[in-house]
Amino acid sequence: MALKVTRKCLVYSVLAVLVCAAVLTTILVLALRDDDEIMKSYKFSSSDLVIQLMEQPDHRYVIGLVRDDMLIQRITLDHDFTDNSEVETIPDGLRLEGNGQQIEIRNLEDTSNFSLISITRTLRKGQIISDVIQTNQVVREREVQWYGGPEQKEQYYPVQRLRFEDYAYVPKELDSAAIVERYWLNSAGVFFYVEKEVPLFIDQDESTLRFTAKKELPYYTYDDTFVFNYRIGIARDAKEAHMKAVDKALNKPVGIPDERMVRYPIWSTWVRYGRPISQQTVLDFATEINGYGFKNAQLDIDDFWETCYGSLMFNSITFPNITELTEQLKEIGFRVTVWIHPFINKNCQPWYTEALSKGFLVKSHNESIGYNTRWWNSGENEASYINFNNPLAVEWFRQRLQELREQGIDSFKFDAGETSWAPEDPDIEGPTALFPSSMTTNFVRMCAEFGPMIEVRTGWTTQDLPVFVRMLDLDTHWGIHNGLQSLIPTLLQMNLNGYPFVLPDMIGGNVYGDDILTKELFIRWMQANTFMPSMQFSKTPWDIDLETVEITKRFVSLHEDYSDYILQRMRLAVAEGIPVNPPIWWLDPDDEIALKIDDEYLVGDDILVAPVLTEFASKRDIYLPKGTWRDGNNNQVYEGGRWLSNYSAPMSTLPYFVKTSFQMR
Template identity: 30%
Template sequence: MTASKGVTTTREGGVVDVAIGRVVAGDTVLDVRRNGGMTLFKRDGSGAAQTLSAGVTAGASVVRADVLANGREMSVLWSDGTMLRAVATMELTTESSEDAWCRGITDGVLLEVNAPLDALHGAELTINLCDDVEKKSHWYGGAHTLTQLWPMERAKIETGPLYPFDHGPNGVGSVVATHWVSSSGALVFADPNNAMLHFGMNSPTESRARGSAPRYFGVGIQNLSRPSLPVEESTTPARGDGVLRLQSRANYSDAGMLHPWQNIRTEADMRSSLKLRVAVALEDDARSATREALKQLPKPDAVPADALVYKPIWTTWATAHADVTQESTLSFAKEILAAQKAASFANGSIIEIDDRWQCLYGELDFDAKKFPDPKGMVKQLHDMNFLVTVWVMPFLQEGSPACEEAKRLGYLMEGSQPPTEVGEIFNGNAGFGQILGTAVKVVVDRVDWPPGHWEGGGGGADLQPGQFRWWGTQPVRGIDFTNEDACEWFVSRLKHLQEDIGLDGFKFDAGEPCFMPYGARTRVPLKTPQEYSQLYVDKVVSKFPISEVRVAMGTNNYRGLVRMGDKDTVWGTNNGLQSLIPTLLTSAVMGYPFTLPDIIGGNAYWGQSPDSELMARWAQASAFMPAVQYSIPPWQISEEAQRASDKALQMRETLLVPRLKALMEDARDRLEPICQPLWWLTPDDPETFTIDDQFAVGRDIIVAPVVYKGASYRRVYLPRGSWREYESATVLNGERWITVAAPLEKLPVFVRVS
């Protein structure tokens, strides 16, 4: 299909297809054609047009087409039952809360696709990833993924459910948005409340063999048997389908994509037809399209607490995992102090005590054997000028007093009878990887392997109604955050712990709606899966100024840090170092400027350990991000790694810290990214569109870390303007590539020359 801006005819297979109607939204025009295809373009002919298509069955005929409101609204009905309503956003009334999410989009068009319940792909809208002129549009936004690629169309993201996951079946992660922007200025913004929302980007065109194993959601050790998704298009023999695909389906049933919400009912199950609502607009470039999207999102009322951003956060996780003790925590703190003193850093860091400080999960009492005097420990840490936080999540271990109390009060999610262990292992058309991974997880949960780490471990294999599987081995239940009393109960228990022990805040883990019991039921029925995550953040996490959370969708007003998911101790884009900057930039486009990168050096899972090079390069890549987080001490890796880390932090204190307050205030007011893609500086420069290993901080700093193993030089792109390398007086003209030396202890950083 070809489409020309401002022309109402297209050619498909040599047949002229005449537009049947036009909607004018200020400077933007939408033409709708008989086959459900659409062209969005600027009225003055500037810029690139964007082609879209409603999910109309091939060969369906137009039954009725009406243009209303002086050309600012139209509706079309096709013979297959598909109906399209297109209305200029300026026509949306302030009385309708249903339209609040897109009412403020300037010169936008709201597309509402309705389809019968039995429509094969639901109510569907596809957006071509290439524009109509240069065929080179690049796309950004949407979601964190396990394999994070920038720009997004480099990936082949299989169409699947769009809600926060801990490693979703198609690779979608814990931080999710419903808007996407292109380098040519297209904005696609889906209604966050679309029922049964599914999303795909450049999905594979090759069909998996009939009867092949499905993609599936797993936890903990199950993930060892799962591929890192999405796949990169360049690594496969076939290209993707070249479209951004959005669907509102009748239900979550999908034999090829297994996940927990296939067994949970919502109000959407009562619909008589399907409706997908998506707003589209054409801006001048990717930056203006992103800003238009960010205008629609809720804003925080304050910046993060100083302690979260001005000094590194130190967590016990990767060094101690579940074996953390009072003794090991104090020893860790003393090592940190000694290293800071040697590097002439003042303390003021947070030390976060991670997994298994509690006697039982959710009990919120320190294990007396491991922490004989937690109050005294916290005082000692405060005397060392540390703030102290602990790791918590919204699960309660079966048999704990807290769980029994919550049961009695009706504060837990209820559920149906889960599948048997055998039924779980052979769920769906299970393939070998799924069978092996699930079987190992069931055995691990049954026998509590490795043993000796957790009191009350094991017994989590044969699940009871209301229990669900997670990365630990204990049977757990989840708090029902639709119950206001349950939220207040949980918050009050956290505050009691905080006041009793002297804690300063919390690291909040989990909260994704994939951690719910089979057939989950809440006191107030959930309209969408992400509503559970939103309640967790709004009703619990937001009550604590010193906090971080890893789940986000529609919670842009949260004032703490939004953490990236756990990274593996590897180099690649498959959840390693090379995925760090793409994840940071995706967070920026989604409207989460207060990003906490994951642990420097990764999580050291499965026997992994960073060498000097990986540790040094990871520290450099993280140093200019909004916050910095360590667990593996660089001095335990090598003196070389320690020197590289210290130098990167010194550069942070010299260049970033003085600018950080103003950058955070701008982020608070407008969600303006602190760390930006290079196209944020020069959005009309095509060279910036695909750079995935550099980022800008504000308008004056370019950070270009080395993220490839063995590299001692790297190419750096300098945007338009005049620049100098840090600690150099030589002025360099921008809008060109240069090559710079980057030995292991050097982080290439460039500063704008006024």
């Protein structure tokens, strides 16, 4: 029989331990606090975790997660309870009821090393409920650090420095939020995963992260009820917690991307030539790459090659014979890819009319918006977005891409895909609770059908796909705001959201507007990129000078030398879900210094990279985590857990260190 407790009770008793066969069950302890708040505790049987419930004077409840008699996480539940609120025991948990509403807190998993609980409730249309996660905590006299969260243009790491206000948590162009997995992890060994059906908004300040569930745009607003569910995992440290999150929520990739894209540079026409481009431009570029002695994974024909945006047909004036071009490129050692987008401009006929008449475009519920959208290659209301939630539209798009492959195109670079490119309040197919983010999922899954050579730049619950995910366009400057100093934080953010196959953007950035790519910035960017999974060039080293060519060749060769190890770590990501490029605390999750380092990264467990990211700098301080390290530049050996102050790194030097125990397998 369920036990009910109300605030009118004067005395609380201690429930006896329930025993079923040889299995221990939980203990529910109810006690009256000195300050008249009611404390209720749920103790796990296999671990030492305790969930404490404290009722506040405003009838909200606070969950305290206690391990080793120490509070490690505090969550304030937003709910309209009254004086008649009740708590009852249910199998493996507690149920809070009041004012016609209910929250269930359940124990989903309980082992000696890991506990998993769920917070679930069903809300009515019009309700707005916010739960508050405390982030400015101190556990064991150490400040707790936070990881995960959204990809951002200003990509801080750790992520508690980010600030959000009523931020719709969907993949979108704004702030470069192309990866917005609903996952947060902290250094105390706690992770939060908000279920994908929740219409989630977040707020974040210096002390809290607020999860708000509400049926407002950009989500589907026409359901009468909706859920507000999330899971909390608790392990001994951040590394153990993350590996459990991979298993329980994030998933592992099922295969690895194309190996040649790992070993050799990708070359793109985009930054060097912009638009328009031509058949001769592409051929000349390939000839130059070979002439300077560089290898290649492939050559990407970027914007603008189509007859019009959305035709998926080569312009016969600028590309008079695409089959001849692809044959020529393959004869000199190049595979060929082309840039693809999910839009059709209205002036792109007859393809626009065909897509419109067949119902292949995204339409808004708002009749005044209709099928209209805008992207960077159209004017306002002069384009539409293909509806990848419609299987017939997917097949139509797929068949047209297949026709390109028949002309010698090996694969595709897929751009866009975030939800914000579609018309607001989309009227599309599929489970309404997943709108609008299912548009991103379905687009990316369609892209992945074209094999491991493709690249995408967005994702939502697509960590299982064996493809490269590209960082969004980076700008050509040194700073943290989408410049060179955001490169490593973005790499770490993507890995800790379950996307280990990271394709960094163009070396040197995109040189937009008044940006200037200096020799120093190009070289430092290229060095920082050297131990990441792939190297991608558009602006070339010979555009700068011959010394830059020689320095670039050396680091491209260094990347190739270690490509077997990078591929080994990619396969380990498939087998076990381990990040390819983890943060340096991965080697010691209790290292308080390592937990905050944002300008170094690892390759697996054996290589530490500490590039120079500051203009005019020829030295930097380097933190070595636990282990015995050999300097990759001079073979000097160091014991970890220490700083190397003023490490000399002139422009031709990339500081990196390899474990003395390292052996290529």
